[in-house]
Amino acid sequence: MSDPLSKQATASEIAGAVMSGKVKAAAVVEAALTRIETSEARVNAFTDVVADRARRRAAEIDAGLHRGPLAGVPFAVKNLFDIKGLPTRAGSKINLDGPKAARDGALIRKLEAAGAILVGGLNMGEYAYDFTGENAHCGPSRNPHDPTRMTGGSSGGSGAAVASGEVPLALGSDTNGSIRVPSSLCGLFGLKPTYGRLSRAGSFPFVDAFDHLGPLARSVADLALSFDAMQGWDPDDPVCTDRPSEPTVPELREGIGNLRIAVAGDYFAQGAEPEALDLPDTRRASAEPAVAAEARAIDAALTRRLRDAELLRTVARIERVVAKREAV
């Protein structure tokens, strides 16, 4: 169990400490703001810090309002999420002249309803068309494990903020890998949920048909905790599923014995390091050879072409976004 005021503290540990009265949300927020101040020169994760708002929110929680499973957990969001009162940058320079958001994005509202506290907006590749976390206007986000290296992108600031310990939880978006890449490069856990599972209302879209929003954290339990808080139908996102929420926190204790796991082979196995392929527990659970075999057959025929189609739709979309904005 980490000290809830330390940079190692997970969201679950902080929420537990705040709910049981061991620590004040105000102290947690101050500790996070101090870490942001001292780490930024090294990792360049934040583009906006909303300190006043975060302090107000913490005071409300300490006054007994907004208690929830994420009570007092500081978090930050990739700057393509709407933050009330700020222009939604989406990593660009030209959006800064755009309108200020009238309200927070849907997932920020859901996390705050569960007691979490927004502390700021995070650096990202311009319009999310990026795998490196390097932003031409705000500078690159740097990998906290070695600041001479990239965070990966496009949710680069999300990776840097969580891996450096500035915050235990960040939101990112994933169109072609933008949660998965920085999670991997920064040594974090990231979740790209099923398409339509989490509302994208109040976020700047990239390629609508591929856009997913999701959390990055330092523990799987934190992913589950935040994911559960964010689930639920939202009429403001037309593709958001109306299926009932499927809470994941209770599943964490179930183990993987009853799961069917397909191992993607072919293209996905190329260049894999031995430790990625040597997962004995996973192998035992994946068992059903028919599933794995089927997956391999599909990969061999279509994976590469599907990737091509995805890339082309992405290129077409980014050209449309930039053309529209430049023409204004």
Added chain:
Amino acid sequence: MAEEKPDIARLVDEAAKALGLPIAPEYRANVIVNYERSLAIARPLLEVELDDELTPAPVFRP
């Protein structure tokens, strides 16, 4: 039919005119490279046979 190499630079210049979106001289070369790469990606994709009856399924229902 022998494949004639398309003039990507001209495509870019004409598209920029059609859109009313001037491309700064320092960006033009990279825009052309981007189009050339997209074309290289598209070629094998266009060779994949798809039935006319196929319809998109944006929502997966198990």
